[in-house]
Amino acid sequence: MLKKVPNPIDRHVGSRVRMRRMLAGVSQERLGEALGLTFQQVQKYEKGTNRISASRLQQISKMLGVPVAFFFDGAPADDSVGEGFADASATTYVADFLATSEGVQLTKAFVRIKSPRVRRRIVDLVESLGEAPIDTIEQ
Structure with a gap:
């Protein structure tokens, strides 16, 4: 049997939930309790393994203090629609x-x-470290 791969948009939305939750300083357990879920269910949402329903996403957006649209910012484009002028790879890695x-x-x-x-100066430092060979950094 083939292993089911999470939909890229479900993974993106889940990663945005994780990012916002962490920025807000909320644990998976605390978010789960507020939603009436286990922390394991929150983990599955954040990994994109389980899809988040519209009503649940609305609850999460209220609890984390962001509009629902926040979770779709930078989402991968649907190939059937086309990429337009956006550089999807730039927003994805960020x-x-x-x-x-x-x-x-x-x-x-x-x-x-x-x-x-x-x-x-910190940005300059990080950029220079990113360009340096790995063996010179790991000492």
Whole structure:
């Protein structure tokens, strides 16, 4: 039997739920309790394994303080409609990164830095590390 692969839009919506939940500092358990679900069900939503119904997505949007449209921002385009002028790959990797705990931690720490000059130097540092060979970084 073939393993069922989650729909890319379900995965995207789930990753946006995860990103927003983490930014809000809400645990899977706490969100699940507020929705009347187990944390395992929240995990399945966030991975895109289980689809989120429209009414459930409305509940989640209210609890996390964002409009429902937030969960679809940067969603993969339907191939039958066409990509238009948007660079889907650019928004996808950013959304994927922001859905990780490291992405959330880095974003929270970065926005607390008041000096534009310091923020610019951090961006320069990270860009230079991204271009450096791996063996020179891991020492």
